[in-house]
Amino acid sequence: MTSAHSVAHNTAPSLQQLAPNVVARVRDGDLNLAQMVLLGLGVVLIGAAWATGGEHFYASYLVGYMGVLGICLGALFFTMLQHIVRAGWSVSVRRLAENMTATLPLMLLLFVPILVGFESIYSHWSHAQIDPDLPNFDAVVAGKSGWLNKTFFFVRVAIYFTIWIGLGTYFRRMSIKQDETGDPAISLRLSRLAAPGILLFALSITFAAFDWIMSIDPHWFSTIFGVTYFAGSFMAFLAFTILLAKWLGAKGYLREAITVEHYHDLGKLLFTFVVFWTYTNFSQYMLIWYANLPEETRWFADRAEGGWGAIGTILVFGHFFIPFAFLLSRHIKRNTITLCIGSAFLLLIHCFDMQFLILPSVASHEGAHGTAAHGAEHGEVAVAIENGLARFPHDLGTYLHGISWGDFGCFVGLLGLVAGFTLLNVRRSNLLPLRDPRLGESLHFQNI
């Protein structure tokens, strides 16, 4: 401790002292083209899907929206998680996540098409008959109408986004403030705030998944549904972050700050959440399969029809067996090329996952006037899932015949918008938390 800087003022050392070769900021005008291309791609794809999709556009849009929203929410969770455990390794990655959370106000704006298509997507409960004196009375939806009604639905949209935008903005703003002041007290305050923040996050993402995906089929319920959505979302966030960091590295930014050691750790988390997604989804499937109650099995019965059995099989292999075997080796995770291939693959699989959750329920006629009796017929169909492999080619053909290009196009378009907007935020702020007390630890981080 020969120099007086850190002792005298009790502030963190600057980036110049820690790593003089790391560029702190994107050069003026650089990456502008990429940002514009991504934003333009997003607008064009979503516009084309809207123009060609007709009524189905809203369901396609929800697929893309929930898939990409999960990435932004994953970024919020990542930011708070690193603060709550006071992580050292991740500091140089954290600003990327913070800049992704700053796209949440954009996500609120992008929620508008879902509000416009509300009657189309959520018709199974918004059009259900909840007056007991009228024919076609739907007792199940009537019982849930205290929660599932249009007014409260919109109020909850506001509540969720208030939580997310509030937390995201505060964590990012304080982190940027620390870039200038170097005040370690900010880190302490954020780590204290992260605890209630994660609690609020867990509740809001759970109920958002219930509201925006699970309620499409209002007769069906699964208490673990929010967790499965979170698991897939956080996995997609990690895949997206790995690709973004690698791309920025190729452009000459953060290469010395996000090293192979950080990719290795991001890869470990990616692997973990591939497994966690499988764990929660299998937990959901096994209990429903075992109890064999028609009101629950019907959800899987819908996913054995219309070719969706093929997507179920693709998810079992593409969301578990293949990435599990691929990402198991440390050599794969420490090679950024192979890790990026795995990440891009998992992002595509994430889109299939969202389609699998959303589209069969939108298409299902069951939801509109489903009763236990209807479910019982389909309970037998669930058994047919077991023969999925033999039916795979036929199912895949049916799926490809029924799927619209917009079911992928909206996902890619929204991903483009979020990537472009993230890039905008990346260019406007420092590339990493310059005066975070743990930045030095992160820059010199090594896996044992």
Next chain:
Amino acid sequence: MATPTKWGIVAQFDSPAAIYQAAEKATAHGYTRVDAHTPFPVHGLDKALRQGPSPLGWLVVCCGLTGIVLAQLMMWWMNANDYVIWVSGKTPYAWPSTIPITFECMVLLSGIGAVFGMFALNRLPRLHHPIFAHSTFWRVTDDRFFLSVEAVDPKFDSKETARFLESIGGKHVEIVEG
């Protein structure tokens, strides 16, 4: 009593940086049977010692696969073959019902493989080690760092190696017998 044979030469270093540099120099000088003994993990020391990757991962994978196979065989034998029981209308060997136990057996055997495999690779447990004879080695669990060069190293020479360890900053350079 057998005559004591040379086990190797041990030198003391005072800091993580010193042991790291000493390890680098020793391996760069051509020694291969070099090991470092520290009170806490020192980042990158395994690379400085030029140690290859541990085979433990492969051992754990094999144990995990064994667990999967054994669990499946067990459930197939018990539920579908030896004493068939129908439970809640499921076929006696229905794959979804076997997953939790398969998973647990995989974890169990992997865990056992990781712990006992680590013991075996480190040749543990053992009650005594010749290196304990070094005069200050007791401080290895506190605040000192030690580098050892074993006598089985092809480059090992009592005088030459001792001189080398002193030249790279080692203190208490002692020949250890055992």
